[in-house]
Amino acid sequence: MDSVMASMKIVFALLTFITVGMIIGALLQLAFLRRLEESSGTGFPSFRRTLGSQNDAFLRLPGGVSHWANDKEAEVLRLGFVKPEIISWSPRIIVLHSFLSMEECDYLRAIAEPRLRVSTVVDTKTGKGIKSDVRTSSGMFLNSDERKYPIVQAIEKRIAVYSQIPAENGELIQVLRYEKDQFYLPHHDYFSDTFNLKRGGQRIATMLMYLSDNVEGGETYFPMAGTGECPCGGKTKKGMSVKPIKGDAVLFWSMGLDGQSDPKSIHGGCEVLTGEKWSATKWMRQRSTS
Structure with missing residues (x-):
């Protein structure tokens, strides 16, 4: 019995020694990683710090060398800036923070403003655009020539990569302006x-990009997402909403994983209370639109 007790004590001592060693090793590793993050500037909260112009806005290594120096692909995709946030799995909705630069937002607005017209909705019988009280904004579509502009091409490529839908499956970008008291009642994009x-073919996903800031109201509203309540044009409604923040984008799918249209993807634009809400929309199809 004494020998058994002695053996158990030895085993217990060894286990204690190993456990303490593992804890000390983990603490040393965490300390090392913290020092590495602080020296490289890649740790939080410095991970998404502003480093100057868009061309220099990438994570830096010790010595001031850019992590993606001269990497045009990383520049186009805004690596180090775009921060995805999944807010719903059913329907599938992702908020892409800082998806556009401030310059890109202003660029799209400048192209659109002289050509804005009263927005229309699709007539279910003819498929043509008609005026309707359910949508009170003004808007325009970029044309095929403008789609070839370098800045627009960069945005289109970014949309294709983050949505994983080929650029040629996308419709032309539509720019919209909602003024005070304007709205878009809940609807489906499919x-x-x-x-x-x-x-x-069918629309399978939508990328909605916000081009203006300092807007009260104007949320993008998903009445069948989530189980709680959310703000919508100064009111509280059941569902989920996304506040329009300049540079952010909302990616959501109109079709489910089963390939069928998703009724839960119904969404609307809440009433604007103050300011102007500018947005750009990209609808993506099952096949090439050209």
Whole structure:
């Protein structure tokens, strides 16, 4: 019995020694990583710090060398800036913080402003755009020539990478302006007519990009997302909403993983209370739209 007790004491001592050693090793490793992050500038909260112009806005290594020095692909994709946040799995909704630069937002607004017209909705019988009281904004579409501009091409490529849908499956970008008291009642982006399915098939996803700041109201509202309540145009409603912040984008899917249209993807634009809400929308199809 004494020998058994002695053996157990030895085993217990060894286990204690190993456990203490592992804890000390983990603490030393954490301290090392913290020093590494502080020296490289890649740790939080410095991970997304501003480093000057967009061309220099990448994570830096010791000595001031850019982590993606001269990497045009990283510049186009805004690596180190874009921060995805999944807010709903059903329907599938992702907020992409800092998706656009401030210069890109202003650029799209400048192109659009002289050509804004009263917005329309799709007629389910003819597939053509008609005026409707459910949508009170003004807007315009970039044309095929503007789609070839370098800044627009960069935005289109970024959309394709983050959505994993080829750029050629996307429709032309639409820019919208919502003024005070304007709104868009809840609706689906997928088509319920056959006319619009002929070119590119069904809409499967939408990228909604915010181009202006200092807006009260104007949230993007998903009444069938989540189980709580959210603000919408100064009111509290059931569902989930996203505040329009300049540079942010909302990516959501109109089709589920089963390939069927998702009724839960219904969404709307809440009433603008003060300021102007500018946004740019990119709808993506099942096939090429060209």
